[in-house]
Each structure stands twice: as C-alpha cells, then as structure tokens.
Amino acid sequence: MSRSLKKGPYVDQKLLKKLTDKKPATAGVIKTWARASQIAPEFLGFTFGVHNGKQHVDVLVTEDMVGHRLGEFSPTKKFVRHGGKMQKELEQKRKDSEIAAAKAAKAAPAAPKKK
Numbered sequence: 001m002s003r004s005l006k007k008g009p010y011v012d013q014k015l016l017k018k019l020t021d022k023k024p025a026t027a028g029v030i031k032t033w034a035r036a037s038q039i040a041p042e043f044l045g046f047t048f049g050v051h052n053g054k055q056h057v058d059v060l061v062t063e064d065m066v067g068h069r070l071g072e073f074s075p076t077k078k079f080v081r082h083g084g085k086m087q088k089e090l091e092q093k094r095k096d097s098e099i100a101a102a103k104a105a106k107a108a109p110a111a112p113k114k115k
Contacts, residue, residue, distance in 0.1 A: 009067075012037035019046065031056050035071030050074035 012034035024045030049056030
C-alpha cells in the first residue's frame with residue numbers, strides 16, 4: 001500500500017540535514033539507520049551506509065533508485081546456499097576437474113609453428 005499523495009513521500013529529515021551543503025564527490029559514506037526513507041532526487045550520486053541490523057552496507061544512489069526505499073538495497077538476511085553435504089561433494093569434484101584441466105594445459109608444450 002502506497003503513501004497518500006496528499007502527504008507526499010517520506011524522506012527522513014535528519015538525512016536531508018546531513019546532505020545540506022555537501023557535494024557527492026567529497027561527502028564520503030553517510031551512515032543512516034533510516035531504512036524506511038524514500039530516495040529523493042537530491043540523493044543522486046551520494047553513497048549511504050544503510051544499516052542492515054548488523055553492519056552498514058554501502059549503497060551508491062543512481063537515477064533508477066529514485067522513489068524506492070533505502071532498505072531495499074541493504075538486505076537483512078544472508079542467503080546460505082541449498083544442498084548440504086552432497087552439494088559440497090559435487091562442487092569439490094568440479095573444482096578438482098578444473099584444476100586438473102588447467103595443469104594438463106600448462107604441462108603440454110606448445111606445438112611449433114610451421115611456415
């Protein structure tokens with residue numbers, strides 16, 4: 001459900017205050033906990049450190065992000081891949097075969113060129 005047009009977009013006032021009189025190139029990372037704040041056009045080019053519950057994730061604001069929330073670009077959950085023990089064994093075999101192929105290619109001498 002979107003916010004009423006009468007109210008306008010929610011942009012954190014403290015965040016706007018931090019941006020006053022700063023240029024995107026010299027501002028550095030601006031730390032914030034305001035994940036619910038919408039990205040305004042004034043934020044373009046700035047890098048925000050958006051808190052994800054554990055650390056600040058750097059988010060460089062581009063033109064495509066305007067209108068979205070800051071929290072959308074700082075995931076709070078880390079994906080741990082599926083598969084378990086069987087998947088690890090398959091990946092290890094694949095890695096070993098790649099290493100063996102690289103060693104074989106390196107060990108084989110280059111054929112002399114014929115003129």
